[in-house]
Amino acid sequence: MLTVAVLISGTGSNLRALLDAAADPAYPADVVVVGADREAEGFVHAEEFGIPSFMVPWERFSSREEWGEELGRQLAVWQPDLVVLSGLMRLLPAPLVDAWSPRIINTHPAYLPEFPGAHGVRDALAAGVERTGASVIIVDNGVDSGPILAQERIPVLPGDDEHSLHDRIKPVERRLLIDVVRRIADGELDLTAVSARAGSSAAGGDVPS
Ligand code: GAR
Numbered sequence: 001m002l003t004v005a006v007l008i009s010g011t012g013s014n015l016r017a018l019l020d021a022a023a024d025p026a027y028p029a030d031v032v033v034v035g036a037d038r039e040a041e042g043f044v045h046a047e048e049f050g051i052p053s054f055m056v057p058w059e060r061f062s063s064r065e066e067w068g069e070e071l072g073r074q075l076a077v078w079q080p081d082l083v084v085l086s087g088l089m090r091l092l093p094a095p096l097v098d099a100w101s102p103r104i105i106n107t108h109p110a111y112l113p114e115f116p117g118a119h120g121v122r123d124a125l126a127a128g129v130e131r132t133g134a135s136v137i138i139v140d141n142g143v144d145s146g147p148i149l150a151q152e153r154i155p156v157l158p159g160d161d162e163h164s165l166h167d168r169i170k171p172v173e174r175r176l177l178i179d180v181v182r183r184i185a186d187g188e189l190d191l192t193a194v195s196a197r198a199g200s201s202a203a204g205g206d207v208p209s
Contacts, residue, residue: 002029002185005080007071007088012042014086014107017174018181019049028185033078035071037090052078058090068093075100082184084177085139089118097139102147102195104139107177109169111151112137116144121166124156131155132165134173136180138195147198149189150176 004022006015015034021027034046034053046053054074061067072095075083085092085106097104110120111133117123124132133153140146152172156165183189 002082002181003032003078003080004029004082004084004181005033005035005075005078006031006084006086007035007037008040008042008086009037009089010040010042010087012040012045012087013170014174014177015042016045017178018084018086019045019051021178021182023049027182029082029181032080033075035074037067037071037088042087064091065093065095068096072096072099082181084181086177091143092139094141097141101140102138102191105149105180105191106137106139106144106146107173108135108137108144109166109173111135111153112144112148116142120144121169122162125160125162125165129156132169134169134176136173136176138191138198140195147194149180149194152176 004018006018008015019031022030031051034043034051036043036055037058039055043053056067056071056074058067061070081103083100083104085104108116108120110124112135115123115132131153133151135151136149137144138146138149154169154172180189184191
């Protein structure tokens with residue numbers, strides 16, 4: 001059984017989907033802990049499933065590095081096989097990613113490398129593209145620049161705003177995330193091999209604040 005730590009900042013809808021998937025005994029991964037950088041709405045899902053949680057409040061630390069050190073200490077307590085950034089809206093400091101890469105993955109609401117960063121949905125709309133997408137990647141040293149594990153195109157519809165488009169992207173993200181975690185757990189997807197093939201430095205960050 002693959003053990004997973006999920007880090008969030010927001011509503012945790014992707015976390016919820018992973019928890020629902022993991023409730024099936026046939027699913028080969030378990031969420032063992034949920035962490036956040038703030039009092040995230042998504043903690044409610046962890047509570048409902050009886051999953052332990054921790055918070056490392058961003059504003060209590062004087063630097064990204066110190067915040068990352070505490071986050072690393074919390075993760076070390078649980079020793080998960082995989083860390084999933086699921087809407088954690090903070091850039092991780094390099095030492096933390098160095099310690100966990102390539103076992104850190106991230107979901108992103110755009111078809112990377114298009115529209116990286118904190119506003120993937122808004123930026124796609126502003127660019128006036130006809131289609132955007134959803135991606136799951138390995139976290140590396142850049143901003144949403146790591147090796148792509150799965151992605152899918154999603155059309156932008158006339159009249160879409162950030163909210164409606166994000167609402168259509170999220171179910172795709174959930175499906176991709178659940179499938180990627182399953183493939184990692186089943187050994188179908190070897191993160192070390194993918195990372196090596198991509199020439200990744202096995203370190204990095206993502207998700208700017
Ligand atoms: C998701 O769409 C995720 O891809 C995005 O935040 C949302 C979190 O939703 N992450 C980023 O934009 C990171 N660059 P959720 O809290 O409902 O799962």
